[in-house]
Amino acid sequence: MKENANPAGIIGKDALAELIRRYRPYTKQGKVADYIPELAYTNPHALGIAVAGADGSLVHEGDATTRFTLQSISKIITLMVALNDYGPERVFSKVGMEPSVDPFNSIVKLETLDQKKPLNPMINAGAIVIASLLSAGGNPDEGLQRICDTISRIIGRNDIRVDQKVYQSERKTGDRNRALAYFMKSTGVIDADVDVEETLDLYFKACSLEVDCVDLAKIGLFFAMWGKCVQKQDDGTCLTEGIVSPRIAQIVTTIMITSGMYNHSGEFFLKVGLPAKSGVSGGIVAFAPNRYGFGIFGPAIDAAGNSVAGVRMLEDLSRTFGLHLVSPYVEF
Numbered sequence: 407m408k409e410n411a412n413p414a415g416i417i418g419k420d421a422l423a424e425l426i427r428r429y430r431p432y433t434k435q436g437k438v439a440d441y442i443p444e445l446a447y448t449n450p451h452a453l454g455i456a457v458a459g460a461d462g463s464l465v466h467e468g469d470a471t472t473r474f475t476l477q478s479i480s481k482i483i484t485l486m487v488a489l490n491d492y493g494p495e496r497v498f499s500k501v502g503m504e505p506s507v508d509p510f511n512s513i514v515k516l517e518t519l520d521q522k523k524p525l526n527p528m529i530n531a532g533a534i535v536i537a538s539l540l541s542a543g544g545n546p547d548e549g550l551q552r553i554c555d556t557i558s559r560i561i562g563r564n565d566i567r568v569d570q571k572v573y574q575s576e577r578k579t580g581d582r583n584r585a586l587a588y589f590m591k592s593t594g595v596i597d598a599d600v601d602v603e604e605t606l607d608l609y610f611k612a613c614s615l616e617v618d619c620v621d622l623a624k625i626g627l628f629f630a631m632w633g634k635c636v637q638k639q640d641d642g643t644c645l646t647e648g649i650v651s652p653r654i655a656q657i658v659t660t661i662m663i664t665s666g667m668y669n670h671s672g673e674f675f676l677k678v679g680l681p682a683k684s685g686v687s688g689g690i691v692a693f694a695p696n697r698y699g700f701g702i703f704g705p706a707i708d709a710a711g712n713s714v715a716g717v718r719m720l721e722d723l724s725r726t727f728g729l730h731l732v733s734p735y736v737e738f
């Protein structure tokens with residue numbers, strides 16, 4: 407069945423400009439996160455989008471080169487690094503694979519579930535457990551370095567850095583995350599010999615890494631291609647070669663589908679039908695497997711912590727370009 411498989415052809419700059427024009431007014435319907443005080447200084451009406459194609463194309467529009475912090479989008483990278491280092495069995499002995507109906511920073515299930523482990527690696531508790539694995543052995547700096555190196559190779563620039571103001575702001579006000587971490591240490595989910603403050607430091611710094619929409623689109627495309635090489639360098643080598651196996655890329659992708667948009671993951675998948683991960687700074691990384699990586703910045707977020715205009719832009723793109731993964735138009 408070929409009809410409507412890709413109704414509007416390739417995604418070009420004009421389509422992106424039209425999206426920004428159409429959805430910028432929706433930034434008024436959200437609010438910039440202010441529980442991390444430094445984030446409150448962001449322009450609420452900013453909106454940008456970048457699209458990286460499997461053919462090597464890259465287009466962007468709006469505030470696509472404005473830098474912002476990764477926040478929860480870092481969770482897909484730390485998960486991937488932990489899966490590489492420890493393997494799925496060890497990682498999922500510490501953190502679950504089930505979506506959560508509670509907010510991303512909720513503590514309630516940690517006491518009520520039979521197994522005390524957090525529901526999934528995309529909520530704060532789950533990501534903090536992952537950070538505890540990466541900071542094990544008292545080496546959080548090495549953990550952060552590996553996260554930065556991985557991102558650098560994917561986005562093709564090695565000046566990735568921690569936004570010190572956001573990091574300090576998170577560290578000063580991160581008592582909810584501190585509570586999650588100490589609680590999980592008390593129940594044995596975080597190992598007894600782990601220094602919780604070092605784990606939190608790694609978590610806060612990973613959340614405070616600076617990126618832009620173009621970087622996110624490249625991260626999206628990396629997962630869209632299952633970690634395989636998209637672009638060779640002039641000397642024939644490939645920076646992304648060997649970062650991750652297709653099997654681990656598949657696990658991260660699946661967790662993004664079920665939990666990437668927090669407690670709105672079900673509605674998001676129904677409407678957009680793509681793997682995605684958002685952050686409270688207003689970033690979203692999403693991708694259409696084997697085709698496109700998307701990077702979005704729209705700091706006005708909704709109650710779940712997702713960019714209001716960003717989600718709508720992805721919904722529009724998915725509909726217009728026939729990207730929904732559960733589609734009657736898939737070719738067999």
Ligand SMILES: NC(=O)CC[C@H](N)C(=O)O
Pocket residue numbers: 476477478479510511530576583613684685686687711
């Ligand atoms: N949803 C998010 O992006 C949360 C990340 C943020 N750093 C926090 O811990 O609260």
